[in-house]
Amino acid sequence: MKIDHEHVRVLAESEVEFPPILVHRATMRVVDGMHRVRAAMLRSRHTIAVQWFDGDEQRAFLLAVESNMRHGLPLSREERKNATLRILRSHPDWSDRSIAEMTGLNAKSVGEIRRRSTEASSESLARIGRDGRVRPSSAAAGRSAAAEVIKQNPTASLRDIARQAGISVGTARDVRQRLANGQEPIPAKARKEDPASSSLMAAGAKRTDVGAVPDLARRITLFDGLRRDPSIRLSESGRLVLHQLRTQLRSTEEWKRLAPTIPMHGRSAVADILSACADDLIGMARELRRIEESLAG
Template sequence: MPLSRILVAATPRTGGEDSRHIDALTEVCAELPPIVIHHETMTVIDGVHRLRAVERTGASHINAVFFNGDERQAFVLAVRLNSNHGLPLSLADRKAAATRMLADFPEWSNRRLAEVAGLSDKTIAALRRRSGAENPHPTAVRLGRDGVAYPVTAAEGRTRALAFLAVKPDASAQEVALAAGISLTTAKDVRRRARAAAGAETTDPPDGGTSRGRGAAGRGTVQRARVRPGTPDLSLTVRRLAADPSLRFTEAGRKLLRILDVSAVQPHDWTAMASSLPMHCAPVIAELARHHAESWQLLAEELTERINSQETGT
């Protein structure tokens, strides 16, 4: 893309450009990923510092990719990209960006906005309350990170979930969430409370079975999983994936690599960690672990379905 055709307009960075960062990028211009340009306006969405670095070398062109969407969507992409890589946005910049997105997308959930801006959902909630007078919420629902519309008041969704569980008490949390139109976290909470009210166990066993009969045999099953032969070197696998440009230079790929880097723990590491963690934290951590396990299982199933579809030519 000719540099003469590219425009630099308002960005999420209220402090302007960082000359030291530009100096550092100038030394590695040949290795920089392409900048992102809003096709309609030809303004830079992501990569102003890269653009300045290339300008300093005297080049006339730069690698670029186009984004097709309106200006509101372009701003969201700019915030997301600048929060995920390169020179991070300051806390003040992220809060200012979140406030603007609250005005542009008041129907988005706190968690969805938090993921884009790199903030906590509690911070987004506080910003929403602060700007409530200027930006009243127009609907009774909010769009979550999964694109599903959830009611702002969760009471109705919980009522639907309880009604569904009354008919199908053994339903999984995912089934409850889909049937009632609530988040997976809320579905788990409703199911747990329903089981407690019925006198059942309040937590699910990790293997998906019942909590009864999990004596020596159950522990033996877990132990066999821990010492299972042929377990791959997860850290080495992640390093190989990180070297793949098709992952490194895409937003979804970079996000996955960050998650995998944190998750590259060997089975014996989990065993040592479990025996060292404080007991008062154990129930919460176990619940979080089950939640993440379910999320990974969903990803594995979707990827397997995609692989099978490709193999069968469908």
């Protein structure tokens, strides 16, 4: 953000006591309050009250954007677009609306930046909103998820299909009718407008064992149920569990995006680490099921 020297002068000439600035402790970078620092210098002050932030640099950047939107000088449109692009690169699974609320752009503009960004071209099947809910990233992804729900449970109600796939009841009805008529769940027009829908359909055609590939709709439903459970979301450990699961939900697609960027000489080591982590997660899942079965018995 550029320094507004007139604003600095007005602050310096005022008689108000400045609130603490926010500083990233690891880098000593001012996250919020650069104009107050300059104004204090004009007042010939040698010290200023500080509130420390101990998160990573990416979170410090997000906090700087949020702080500016709340009470700082308005960012220029170009600065907001640059901030949006940086957030899309680090958090491609965040929804357009959640990024728009953070940067001050509208959701449509964020969507346009997302489509133009080569960094975000490999999109995940799900997006995470500001409310913490995981939803399909596009109409095609939602329709594909609905088709999976119907295939697994043909008698499911339209409301249940819509809830599990993160789509409207009307869309769920259309998907069911298309499948009943032997049509693809994603209309031809939507496939042309959303290139990712072709890969979704191809993945669905190759899927012969539903248990072999975790179903997006089922994951969304399970996570949403946990997120609404007061015994989980209202405890510190429960919120940590939700955070870890939210990270896990998006990690597979994120690794698909990162894999091509890993140098050849490092891929074997990365693969070994991922395999070990996967083994640990499988072991933990088995232990949780064992505990549940022992309590039930």
